[in-house]
Amino acid sequence: MNWILIAFDVSLGIIAFFVTKDLLDRRNKKVQTDVVVTEGLSERDTKVLDAIKQGAKNLSEVVKVTGLPKSTAYRAVQKLMKEGYIALRKENGEYVYSVKEDSK
Structure with a gap:
């Protein structure tokens, strides 16, 4: 047993x-x-993506959050849009960045 x-x-x-x-x-x-x-993605690209995920809606806000120079942040945003991570859309008459739901 x-x-x-x-x-x-x-x-x-x-x-x-x-x-x-x-x-x-x-x-x-x-x-x-x-x-x-x-x-x-580079470290800068990741910083910009994280800033947009946290609510940065335009380039000025991305620059404030990341501390990157405006030209560097702009290039990173362009790369992220080209790669399909973020989108530029119109909201209340303003263009804002948003993370794509189907991003990689």
């Missing part, structure tokens, strides 16, 4: 191990896909 309880306990331990391993693997995959989003 004791060997049945031991076998049952070992079986539960093995099941718990594999369930935990699967959950951790799925979590790690999700984290890795977030990293791929900015692959190929």
Whole structure:
């Protein structure tokens, strides 16, 4: 009778191990896909993208948030639009930057 309880306990331990391993693997995959989003972008490009994600709507706000020179921020914005990370849209008569939902 004791060997049945031991076998049952070992079986539960093995099941718990594999369930935990699967959950951790799925979590790690999700984290890795977030990293791929900015692959190929420079540190400056990533700064500008993060500023826009945080709510910077125009070039002046991007410059304030990032501390980059205006010309550098402008080039980064142009690159991000070309690569499909952000879009320029009209909102209440003003043009504003926004992160594309289907960005890489």
